Amino acid sequence: MDKVQQFILKNKKIVSLLGAVIVLVLPFIVTNSYYLHICITVCIYIILALSLNLVTGYAGQLVLGHAAFYGIGAYTGALLMLVFHVNFFIALVGSAVVTGIFGLFLGIPALRLRGDYLAIVTLGFGEIVRLVFVNWKAVTRGPAGLPSIPAPEIVGFTLNGRTAFYYMALILTVFTVFFMVKLINSGVGMAMQTVKNDEIAAEAIGIQPRKYKLLAFVISSVFAGIIGCFYASYLSYVSPTAFVYNTSMTILTMVVLGGLGSIVGSILGATILTILPEMLRFLSDYRMLIFGALMVFMMIYKPEGFWGASKRRKNIYKINAGGTDHGSDT
Amino acid sequence: KSDSIKIGVAIPLTGASAQDGEAIKNGVKLATKLINDQGGINGKKIELVVEDDKGDPSEAATVANKLAQDKDISAIVGHFNSSCTLAAAPIYNQVGVVHVSPGSSAAAVSKAGDYTFRVITTDAVQGSSLMNWAVKDLGYKNIAIVYENTDYGAGLAEVVSKAAGDLNTNIVAKEAYEVGSTDFSTVLTKIANSNADVIIVGGLYNETALIAKQKNNYGLSKMQIMGVDAIYSDALIKLGGAAVNGVKLTGYFSEVSKDPVTQNFVSKYKEAYNNTPSTYAAYGYDATLVIIDSIKKAGIDRKAIRDHMATIKDLKGATGSNSFDENGDVIKQPLRLVIQDGKFTITEK
């Protein structure tokens, strides 16, 4: 893995160009809808992992209920489309706003709580949100879920093919990556990292930890909400079972396994953990057994994650400022 | 092309519904084995492609994509949970491949598409039949509903409430529990303090057994328990012991049915797996029979299979005779069953 990492870092330009081309023409090579579906799922999880990584990996707030935001986004989007018949793209904005508000709401306990106490609060929040989906039948139809969610439409043109969804997922992913890279290397992102490192020291240089914690929560949940809305439209069906504690833990595992506080790490983690269980399908009854053992093994083998933040690194802030450095760790 | 016919099987093999998924798998395998032993269909053996949907809709969508894209797969048995069927149906319908659900009884499945079939009736059918029995024949006036808080349990509870309303009886308690609960003390205490005279369970055998056993600790040892086919499983009796004697339920499958197809299924099943089939094993068996019949008659073309399946009338299966309406919903009449001396028996009362 280290060698791979080094190789990629050395030939960064070529690798990224190659990656970009492959990703763009993928639907033409892969006509198999199952593989395309896996690719879309990978995109969804990349966005979920990146958004969780912001709040957990960068701002240092352990969140065990990320699926709740994903779910709130999905339900908000679904209801906007089904009940108010708004266009998908407006629903996307609606989901972002609503989840953002919930993110703010969950951020408040984060101001008072530390570490594992916050973790359990977010876990509890996730469970409560799920139970609201289950029990608030008048709005959510309870456990039955909301079927027949429409596909996105642009000027009367319905984008319901797998390929269309793939490109949409791709655009969302690229935007998220772009956003996160810019953000974490900006003043805002660095301020978040100071909060993770040492709140007292952060305060001592004029940073208000609560502001950045809230900001991290809000941004993180907004992205989860957006992709939730996409998920609702893609699957055309949402039900509470998709937004359970297990989902939250899967996303967290992606972030940690990939490398906490690393964008490449989250992307890798999401990809591997989406594809791995698929590859293990042949094991049938033993699949999850082996998967659990592999998880332990991977953590022991590389506790800092596949792409843990490297020891020596360059800062994009400086490069953006016109410095001459070309390396960067993202 | 190939010398075998492939059938997909998409069911939960891990997660909370794994036990039922396992039963369905056994039923499907049995049906396949029986036909293969006779030389297959037109000389071609049936091959199963089994996938685990974990009972999770997102996972179901993945599995559905995988099976639907495999052009060699002619039809699919699946999914079990209604939520999974609803998530997977759009995919099968878009590609145009038939799937026959062995367990999804929610109302919404009716509208899931032309390629969606099921061999279990909707909850409404069993729910109202159960309530007719309870109210009209058994004379219960105050009904307590205890249901699992899932699409299935909540759906059934709703159907039962509606039927109770139509029959002018009172629902005196309507309590939910999470799947996998072991503690029913709260719910049973509430029921003990209502004046219910029957508990209708909207859930599966494990929890039903626990309710039956634990109710005795709350002075409810005389309380009648009733349910539908979801509780038909040997596990209910094994787990519930004496406490489940007298439990009444509706269903389509009965081990003691005189029907020769059913008897054949039961005896072959016992032979193959060395235990008694549950209702879901029977549904799995029937879903496979329906597919086999269609392939026999229409070949392996996916569209042709669907078109034939829509016309199936009175195909004999382990759960009675199967006919489909225009929604792909099966039409059949439920039986009345009661547990006596640790055995499911057919009753008229």
Add this chain to the structure above:
Amino acid sequence: MFFQQLINGITVGGSYALIALGYTMVYGILKIVNFAHGDVFMIGSFLGLFCMQVLGMPYMVAFPVAAIATAVMGILIERVAYRPIRVADSLAVMISALGVSIFLENLAMVLWGTGTHAFSGISGITITTYEFNKVILSNIQIGVIVLSILLMIGLYFIVNKTKIGVAMRATSHSIKSAKLMGINTDRIISFTFGIGSALACIAGMLVGIYYDAVYPLIGYSYGLKAFAAAVLGGIGSIPGAMLGGFVMGIVETLGASYISTGYRDAFAFAILIIVLIFRPAGILGKKEIDKV
């Protein structure tokens, strides 16, 4: 009905408390949340059943035997899955624990099938109920409550009054410093996992006998609630775990009986969140001193 529900709540709470003690001990010493603990509870319960059903032990024997077997398993889990990464980020250990949890659940499915197993007729304990003034209480309920309180007191004594207890607290503060005192920290950590796992086994068997059921996924909800209970009481605090368990059990039971059964778990988590907002370190938790 109120008193009956209160008793029901206390009984559930007692089982949460027993599991929460394990969470709290492991957390107290290693500052990691052992997400596999709920599954250790499940395996413990199965092992107890196995001892009685297959090996034919009477319950008086099965309890200690299963508890010891589970303790050994807990120690093994720590050795294999946590010890190699003890120095790494605690999140890495948490994910490893999650892996162990998935592994154990699926292992149980392979070993004992996916279904639910009963204890009745096997344990040799018959449930007897006593009625006082319309409130019904069973012998096992009394057992759960009494045993959890006794075990808590015992544990509290060990941690606060014995030499190994001081060593545990020293290890919890800094493994390096504890080593320099001559403490065999690996052994202390193993001991902690062993005790925690044994407690989980006892809880598993009590729950199994009382509700008459065990199945491979049972650890999930019990584990989650017990974890929440440990935090509610103040994670790291032994009386806290106890109190947290009871509060949690009572609140969810009363919430379910007077408001809505569908939201049962939501009451448990809501009380947790509310308490933490006002007492960020839990009911009995101590605020960490952070001398600048």
Add this chain to the structure above:
Amino acid sequence: MDQILKTVNITMQFGGLTAVDNVNITQSDGEILSLIGPNGAGKTTLFNILTGVYKPTAGQIFYHGENITGLKPYQLVRKGISRTFQNIRLFNDMTTLENLLIANPDCKDEGVFESIFGGEKLKAKRRNVVAVCESILETLKLQDKIDELACNLPYGKQRLLEIGRALATGADFLLLDEPGAGMNSMEKDELAQVIHYITKDLKKHVLLIEHDMKFVMGISDRVVVLDHGIKIAEGVPAEIQNNQQVIEAYLGKGIPDDE
């Protein structure tokens, strides 16, 4: 001379312990003031009060005549007060440069929208921030460690970096808590030069705590001595060195060369 800092009857109690007891100190413009005293005298506690980490049990603090009692640390930074810590508190996951960048007001006040979509204006601003921070690092002779993670720096360099970070906030008043601890004598000489540069060239004000008497007496204009939370002496270094009370409580007689 202008008065920068003035405390009025500052008192801090922890439970029954009075860590700082009715302390009045003042610091004038251009003056390097040192705070010395036995361990546990309350020096760090006083720093914590001055920088808003603790709220004093009683008393007021005035900064340039303005009452700043009870303000939060981040608010005080904006007023121009910054500090270092007795136990180093750097941002260990961040590089040397990043530790400074984020202290710079222009950097930490960046908005989310600006940082994602900012164009040339942002670039120019950032160029300036980087230049400022790099020049601070040069002053501290840390320029060759610029991309090193803070936790990988040697101890002495970490102390310097903390001073750099305090400087980067743009504060004019720096409170340094034992900046020389853990440094050898050569490093301490360099430290003294840095402090001189900060006060004499940059015209900033320094209040420092230090136990190395050679260092303190060499650099300070005035010294305040605390003992058991009480101010027991204050004056120019020469006075303090000969103050009998200070010798008894703090300095000791020293180890004779021939012992």
Add this chain to the structure above:
Amino acid sequence: MALLEIKNLQVKYGVIPALKGISFSVEHGEVVAIIGANGAGKTTTLHAISSIVSKSGGNVFFQEQDITNNPAHEIVAMGISQVQEGRGVFSNLSVLENLQLGAYLRKDKAEIARDFTFIYELFPRLAERQKQLAGTLSGGEQQMLAIGRALMSRPKLLLLDEPSMGLSPLITENIFRTIKKLNKENKMTILLVEQNAQMALWASNRTYIMETGQIVYNGNSKAMKNDDFIRKSYLGQ
């Protein structure tokens, strides 16, 4: 043979060597000092002796026994006790409990009681603060506690890592006097790591100088005090 004998000791952190093969010895009844710049590897040396870090090469002998691969707790049991850099007191335990932990491996109750009296006489401040949580003590108080705690194990060899760090001149002086006293009156062998070269030379019989993982100089402390090069480079005179 010497009480402590280090042969070609090597330690790596990841790939970076912190000790590049050092050898030295400490005789019975000696005070030996190691001085040197930041990051020279002084702390690492002590950690390697106590088996807190793993060694990548070389051997450690104590009382003629090879203890290179013994775990930390066994080394303490053999009579090597370390006062950590930065004190390492158990901040959530009381002063009393910290001291009790120092005697963790001992069973001789009466002797332990005597040592308590001895330590409270040595550091009266600790006697006053027995019930206080160690984390709230001031730096100097914590240093006293750390030394007191190490003495509670009645070590044959005491390793001291920068005992003067952050301490007032008076306390530093007291601590160094205590070190000398322990050595003289209690016949304790001491290996002392110190930045304060002046104090180190004063308190010790022999001194080693370390730089970047190697020993670059060693000699008699008295002589070194008068050595011009040493005076210039390490004493800042």
